[in-house]
Amino acid sequence: MxxxxxxxxxxxxxxxxxAGMTGVGVAEAKEKIKWKMVTTxxxxxxxxxxxxxxxxxxxNEMSGGRMHVKVYGAKELVPAFEVFDAVSRGTAELGHGAAxxxxxxIETGQFFSTVxxxxxxxxxNGWLYFGGGLxxxxxxxxxxxxxxxxxxxxxxxMGGWFNKxxxxxxxxxxxxxxxxxxxxxxxxxxxxxPVNLPGGELFTSLQSGTIDATEWVNPYNDLAxxxxxxxxxxxxxxxxxxxxxxxxxxxxxxxxxxxxxxxAIVLNACKIANQxxxxxxxxxxxxxxxxxxEKHKVDIRTYPDDVLETLRKFSNEVVEELANKDAFAKKVxxxxxxxxxxxxxxxxxxxxxxxxxxxxx
Ligand code: CA
Numbered sequence: 428m429x430x431x432x433x434x435x436x437x438x439x440x441x442x443x444x445x446a447g448m449t450g451v452g453v454a455e456a457k458e459k460i461k462w463k464m465v466t467t468x469x470x471x472x473x474x475x476x477x478x479x480x481x482x483x484x485x486x487n488e489m490s491g492g493r494m495h496v497k498v499y500g501a502k503e504l505v506p507a508f509e510v511f512d513a514v515s516r517g518t519a520e521l522g523h524g525a526a527x528x529x530x531x532x533i534e535t536g537q538f539f540s541t542v543x544x545x546x547x548x549x550x551x552n553g554w555l556y557f558g559g560g561l562x563x564x565x566x567x568x569x570x571x572x573x574x575x576x577x578x579x580x581x582x583x584x585m586g587g588w589f590n591k592x593x594x595x596x597x598x599x600x601x602x603x604x605x606x607x608x609x610x611x612x613x614x615x616x617x618x619x620x621p622v623n624l625p626g627g628e629l630f631t632s633l634q635s636g637t638i639d640a641t642e643w644v645n646p647y648n649d650l651a652x653x654x655x656x657x658x659x660x661x662x663x664x665x666x667x668x669x670x671x672x673x674x675x676x677x678x679x680x681x682x683x684x685x686x687x688x689x690x691a692i693v694l695n696a697c698k699i700a701n702q703x704x705x706x707x708x709x710x711x712x713x714x715x716x717x718x719x720x721e722k723h724k725v726d727i728r729t730y731p732d733d734v735l736e737t738l739r740k741f742s743n744e745v746v747e748e749l750a751n752k753d754a755f756a757k758k759v760x761x762x763x764x765x766x767x768x769x770x771x772x773x774x775x776x777x778x779x780x781x782x783x784x785x786x787x788x
Pocket of ligand 1: 584668
């Protein structure tokens with residue numbers, strides 16, 4: 428019985444292959460779906476660029492070659508900060524960047540990248556996937572013909588690179604610093620001037636003195652840009668970006684034109700890319716930090732407690748102001764803060780208490 432079934436199946440497989448050779452296979456090959464992915468990162472840049480590459484590779488592999496996504500680095504097809512518009516108008520079907528880069532267009536989107544003194548990477552993923560965050564994000568991008576998805580996370584970032592010590596909040600006064608999103612608004616409140624520059628322009632801007640200070644990501648990425656050659660002090664913690672979610676944006680029309688299984692593949696590839704990036708940073712940061720300290724003699728400093736306290740106060744003001752812009756921002760803020768409150772209570776007796784116990788000298 429079993430043997431007969433096997434022969435039957437083998438037969439139908441042969442038949443399918445035969446049919447393919449006489450036409451079906453050729454037709455399928457012609458229908459291969461080709462997508463472009465534009466990114467805000469330099470091509471193949473460690474962590475961010477490779478994260479975008481991984482998203483494309485996952486789609487290509489899981490689709491069994493029915494889809495092919497080609498990745499473009501910043502400026503190859505469109506400039507770094509035009510990714511959102513390019514995918515919205517359909518110049519590319521897919522984009523990889525971060526929601527806070529488009530704050531001039533959609534301010535509320537910043538909640539979906541990172542909030543100063545807000546959620547960590549793990550908490551962001553909890554809120555986005557299971558706490559209602561992603562539904563809000565989709566609603567926000569719908570008028571632009573875009574479907575957003577978490578497409579990576581940097582984990583905890585560093586405070587940034589400075590050429591002078593930060594001993595009090597007044598040391599931030601007059602400082603021209605590259606710092607995006609809500610963190611930039613916090614710096615403004617401290618008397619500094621935030622500027623937003625694509626990653627690829629940071630090193631030259633800092634070295635030439637166009638900016639006085641910069642933050643970028645964390646040791647793995649900052650080492651790759653050689654920022655230690657242009658600044659003396661490397662401050663922590665990155666209060667302004669405690670676990671930044673990168674975004675994958677999908678052109679809605681292109682997405683809806685896909686068969687159901689390929690739609691599922693695209694969305695699941697985003698989930699894979701989201702987790703894989705965080706894992707990569709978790710794995711690479713320790714060695715990069717060691718290289719920065721031991722080989723390049725970088726002076727690692729922590730912000731004084733009172734500086735952090737003032738920055739936290741400014742952060743709360745900035746985030747509340749954003750929440751009061753309109754009714755939708757208020758809904759997102761309320762959802763975010765409710766989730767964070769619960770997470771803090773649970774976190775106090777789980778991760779926080781455990782790490783303190785584990786790492787006691
Ligand atoms: Ca950053």
